[in-house]
Amino acid sequence: MATKRYFLIICVMLFALVGTSLQANNEAKHWATHFAYNSVQQIALDDHSVYAVANGKLFSINQLSEKVTLYNNFYGMHGTDIAQIAYDSLRNQKLLIYTNGKIDVWLSEGQMRYVPDLYNKQMTESKMCNNITIHDSTAYLSMDFGILTFDLNKHEIVDTYYIGDQAQAIKVLDVMIQGDMLYAQTEAGTMAANIHDNVVDYRYWHPVTGITFDTKKGREYVANNGDVWKVAGTRGVERKQATGALTYYLPDGPLVNTPYAMTAQGGRVFVVAGGRWVNQNSTPGDLMIWHNRQWHNTTSNQLRAANGNKPVLDFTSVAVDPNDPTHYFIASYGTGLFEFRGDQLYKNYKPSNSIISAAAPDAPDRYTRTDALAWDADGCLWVCVAGGVDTSLVCILPDGTQRGLNLYPNGDKLSLSTPGGLLIDGPMKWVVSCRVDAGIAILHDGGTKWDISDDQSVWRKEWLDQDGQLVAPDHYYGIAQAPNGSIWIATSSGPIIIDKDMDIMTSNRCRRLRVQAADGNYLLQKERVNCFAWDDQDRLWIGSQSGGVYVLDGEGHELLACYTSDNSTMPSNTVISLVWNQEEGRMYIGTATGLVSYTEDVVDAGWQDSYDNNNSGSMYRWRAHQAFTYVDNVVKIGNKVYGLSAGGLFVVDSQTGMVSNMTKLDGLSASGINQIAKNETLNRMLITYQDGEIDIMDEDGQIYPIMDLYLKQMNGSKVVNDICIFRDKAYLAMNWGILVVNMRKAEIQDTYYIGPESSEVPVHHICNVGSLLYAMTDTALYCASIHDNLVDYAFWHTVDKPQGSSVTGMREFCSMLFMVVDGKLWRLQQGHWNHISMRQLRGLHRTANYLWLLPVKPDGIGRMPKTGSLQWFVEDMVCHCIAEDGEYYWIGTQDNGLVQYHQTKHSRLTYYPEGPCSNFAYKLRFAGDRLYMLPGGRWADRYKRKGDVMIYQDNMWRNIRNIDLRRMNQYHQVLDLMNVAQDPLDDNHYFVTSYGTGLYEMYEDSIIHTYLPDNSLLGSAVPESPLLFTRTDGITYDHLGNLWVLNVGGGQTKNIQILTPEGKWYAYQVRQHGKAIEMHTSGDILIDQRNPNHKWIPLLRYNTGLILLDDNGTPTNGNDDQVTYRTEFVDQNGNYLLPNEIHAVVQDKNNVIWIGTDDGILAIPPTIDFAKSNRCVRVIIPRNDGTQLGDYLLDNEQIYDIQIDGANRLWVATANSGVYLLTPTMEDVVHPNYYVETECHFTTDNSILPSNEVLSIAIQRSTGEVFFATGGGLVSYMSDASEPEANYSSIYAYPNPVRPDYEGYITFTGLMDDTQLRIVDAGGSLVRVIQSNGGTATWDGCNTQGQRVGTGVYTALCNTIDGKAHGTTKVLIIN
Secondary structure, X not given: XXXXXXXXXXXXXXXXXXXXXXOOOHHHXXXXXXXXXXXXXXXXXXXXXXXXXXXXXXXXXXXXXXOEEEOOHHHOOOOOOEEEEEEEOOOOEEXXXXXXXXXXXXXXXXXXXXXXXXXXXXXXXXXXXXXXXXXXXXXXXXXXXXXXXXXXXOOEEEEEEOOOHHHOOOOEEEEEEEOOEEEEEEOOEEEEEEOOOOOOOHHHOEEEOXXXXXXXXXXXXXXXXXXXXXXXXXXXXXXXXXXXXEEEEOOOOOOXXXXXXEEXXXXXXXXXOOOEOOOXXXXXXXXXXXXXXXXXXXXXXXXXXXXXXXXXXXXXXXXEOOOOOOOEEEEEEEEEEEEEEOOEEEEEEOOOXXXXXXXXXXXXXXXXXXXEEEEOOOOOEEEEEEXXXXXXXXXEOOOOOEEEEOOOHHHOOOOOOOXXXXXXXXXXXXXXXXXXXXXEEEEXXXXXOOOHHHOEEEEEOOEEOOXXXXXXXXXEEEEEEOOOOOEEEEEOOEEEEEOOOOOOOOOOEOEOOOOEOOOOOXXXXXXXXXXXXXXXXXXXXXXXOOOOEEEEOXXXXXXXXXXXXXXXXXXXXXXXXXXXXXXXXXXXXXXXXXXXXXXXXXXXXXXXXXXXXXXXXXXXXXXXXXXXXXXXXXXXXXXXXXXXXXXXXXXXXXXXXXXXXXXXXXXXXXXXXXXXXXXXXXXXXXXXXXXXXXXXXXXXXXXXXXXHHHHOOOOOOXXXXXXXXXXXXXXXXXXXXXXXXXXXXXXXXXXXXXXXXXXXXXXXXXXXXXXXXXXXXXXXXXXXXXXXXXXOHHHOEEEOOOOOOOEEEEEEXXXXXXXXXXXXXXXXXXXXXXXXXXXXXXXXXXXXXXXXXXXXXXXXXXXXXXXXXXXXXXXXXXXXXEEEEXXXXXXXXXXXXXXXXXXXXXOXXXXXXXXXXXXXXXXXXXXXXXXXXXXXXXXXXXXXXXXXXXXXXXXXXXXXXXXXXXXXXXXXXXXXXXEEEEOOOOOXXXXXXXXXXXXXXXXXXXXXXXXXXXXXXXXXXXXXXXXXXXXXXXXXXXXXXXXXXXXXXXXXXXXXXXXXXXXXXXXXXXXXOOEEOXXXXXXXXXXXXXXXXXXEEEEOXXXXXXXXXXXXXXXXXXXXXXXXXXXXXXXXXXXEEOOOOEEEEEEOOOOOEEEEEOOEEEEEOOOOOOOOOOEOEXXXXXXXXOOOOEEEOOOOOOEEEEEEOOOOOEEEEEOOOOEEEEEEEEEOOOOOEEEEEEEEEXXXXXXXXXXXXXXXXXEOOOOOEEEEEEOOEEEEEEOOOEOOEOOOOOOEEEOOOEOOOOOOOEEEEOOEOOOEEEEEOXXXXXXXXXXXXXXXXXXXXXXXXXXXXXXXXXXXXXXXXXXXXXXXXXXXXXX
8 A cells, every 4th residue: 555655646747727836845955957058049038037948948047146047847847848938028927838838927926827728739730839929918929830829917828820821730930010910930931910800810811021020039138237148059148248248158067958878987977868779860979977066078079070070979878997987988879889098089999990890881980880888897898789790799808809709599690780788797698689679688608708618598588477477578678787686677568577586598487566556557567668777775766768767665566756757857757767876876867858866865055056046155145043942833744744933934854853944945935924724635734924925835845825915905914813724725814804715726715804794803713613614703703604605794694602702712623613712611512502611721723533622721732532531641831732643743832842742652752943942032142153142122111021041153052941040040030131241251151131130140051140139239120129120231341351231220220330350349320410310221331442431321212312431441430430421413414313212332443333213323423522512424325316415324214223244334223124234435524424335125025034123133253144133033144244354364265165066155254354355376367356345255256257267276365455464265166
């Protein structure tokens, strides 16, 4: 049964008629494509990228980054051989037409909409499309039979025009529309018709002359910036810039997409593209070698030139010297045998220089037919010679001597017409004859290679299988030996197996596969098989003519997988060659239309660019740092278990235990997931988001986004409160009614407004009992039959519900409705509500076999079976959800992630991705390379958030949880953690402030002191409640080792607290002109880098303003302090500013003080003395419209944080608009104005930011990685600026070496500030000059002309701008 189940799951073809996601799914991570792109036929241009079709395959070039992306069917494409592509600019969509008639519309949202009509149509004519013309809302397809029209709005075929005489098919090459006339360029000339006539009628078409068609269409376009993009054939795609510079884009790949024969040796994969059958194919003899992740190609013309201009055609076999991978032979069916030494053509064996004969002695250059090759254990190469020649087997000995043998099976000399394989097994040689006299000849030499007197030969063409059935294949295609010694023969009747214990010389007994297929027959009994290969686990891979690749166990007893073009990157189900590359751990699969490879391991970054457009190296990458310990919901699909945790999604492989989190980078439509639910019928998962986006995910990870609700303009919330799934539909409880999603079609089907007169009412819970749909609103329980017209509110009616105000759960079980009201469980049975007495509940969960009860207290989870008694599980955990998995349960818990619980053994395994323990980060703070993350906060009062300390270092998270902090704090509350300061002399020693529960001194993961009024000078805002009102906030160490702490809360609290290195406390009140300044909500303490006696302190809301405190060099004595406190400012234009909030104060490298307010950003340049003036500068953004005018930066925007990076740029966190990266420039020092360049603006729309509310920013100075704390979680971005170094002693480049398939930036780090890097090649020639951002510089690997540099060692000569400091580093680039 397991075999049949595997076969059904993997081999079923799935057609998605709508909404196919373009995002490659998880299975793609095991596959890589190796397509030929060296013959670009056409291009299409949208606003961002250039799309090129080469040999039927698609790739694109991003016009800005120049990143090249390769596409395959994991991107949602429904065909594998593209005939035409065109861009519809009006609708921002692309049209893909395949050679077999399939049509894809690549929508602007990134989906593929599949139109199968032409493909499915039964017709004798070719379905080849020769051109596409877009006019208004119609695409005119120039077909081999006429013209096809396609509606670009409805995505459907409209008409077919047979315009030949008597409506005969005629090949149309192009269509053009001028005015009212429609012109068709055909093989017989140009035809025309008036577009308003009945152009379906051939009689309206007539021949015309003198019409010129657009020869540049699909071949040359001008981009918005003036760059000219052209088809460049074998050079790929040409780009001509305004400067005249030319750049060519050609992805690495083999020469052709027909890998006829392959072999692997020494980490190399050798590919040839020949063939033969009745006669030679005259295929160019191209040699392609994959080595070190790069293709090394030698064309037939190159070999011909090296071969005295003699033909080089029809390569059929490769044999590599077992001791030297650069020494190999290639057989040709017509042009002899070729020997290569050191990868160079060494000799071409023909009758003139060898004992190899020609089938046509008078034409040896075209009829010297060699085919199968094999090495024996003595280092001799054996060659099969075809064409009825004198010697059928030729042997080339290690010394170059040539010997010949013939086979005499059954006493008759064997004449080979089309040998298809040669296998040497000790004294036995197996020779395959493909078509004429098809069969197998076996020679046993008796252990004496050249003494023919003891030779034995047999001929086998008919076999008896293990059931005594006669097997007589018409054709034979190959032969291979398994690791266990058995012989496998590929035939037109499937595999024939000769096991090790079978005596082939005396018996024609064989074995056949006995694996049951889905149709009840044995697998591959009548299907043509072309090739075999075994991987490093001894699994057998079988390449078939039409069914793709079958993977079986080594003995061939069990089917493990079946890969086709539907579930892999294979472009065709015709597999013609297979080879295992041991060094890479990859199976190479040669299909009729292209080469792909597969590995069991997830593809690493070096491979991903073959299919993934998200990898750009480490620079400019995003990472999510989510907390997954609190699991709200769980869904199991296949062997994947998905956990929803605080808006984030992670997945556990139930077979391997591997855990990974999923983000927008993995294909999800958004961040902030609201609900997940499984459709058992379709085996699909529904994912809803806070902003109204919806995803449907298949078992294989394919995602179908639904954007309708997200795009809908509406005032109400788009949050989904509950989900009920019935058959193909999901009923979503919304705050205004019910939304119906068809999960099969991946589309919104209906909206139900169920209130009186179709009014909006909030639906909080929804479920069905049979065909009755129940919806719980604020006050009433509505009911209707699913079979009625539920769009009509009249079909909805209210029914009784249990008494009570708070409904927290509603589910169906055993055809009854259960509801939790005010913590009590009720059951609706026969129209009456009955109370079921038990512990207080907070909700219900439903699986296939049980109703699960969620108690209010942390009492585990209760299981109510269909029959039997209630049972409670894991009563030491707080549980939220559960999924059944055979003998296991997957339980979503509050603090322990997903728990895999064994029903009878009661064992537990805990799963969640490594990360912080909370998704809320009020404050981020770096100390060296250690990031502290605190989930506190306050405003008018405490937030009472549980205090956790989360530490990130060396790519690992260490969480000190609230429960442990409370235990160390004598079980007193630990709440609202605000800020952290790390001891500059001891990385393990640090202090954490809280807005209410005191100050914590910590060492490593432990609290060693809690400072409160009874053991320090700290004061409490409410003296009688010091455990809850000892409010500490900003904190820092000064240059003397004193710890400064802001003790806030007003009243008699002394707001400046200082703890000396000796452990003595000092405290005083900040005063201006003798008047105390009350601090209720302060921010960070900034110590001025110009004068360490100066401390800047922002007051956030109450008494909002900015304090500059000069401690006069006596930090423990407040009596001599000078204090400036300003609440209003005057900008450079004389405008008065009175901020309501000030959240951020930072100082840049030019000593400008930047202030983040609720009205944008203010700057105090060093030319302004804050103690004497309230003048400031507001940053201006030029309009660039010729008026010399500008606008204030982020005017009326709430700024939460500002941080300065190594390049002196500003990273700005806003309340509603995400993050800005700004480079300010000052003009006019006397009357300063600041202008900025906005380098980046990141939001939820163009990044993985989970929210546009960004609360805090921290920058890792050594790497430039920027961390963002948002309302929805923590993410980071690898920027291109790190903190500069004091010298060049730590300079290095990465990646190094740069591999051929790496397309990201090369990063130089460890640089001094404002370094100029002059990159030179090994000859000392200047290649490129680049400038650092702080301590980091990036290079795209191109020269000054924008061309990718060649293989070699490149030196970066590093110099400071003043020329006083110098350094060098080198990087190896392999192309």
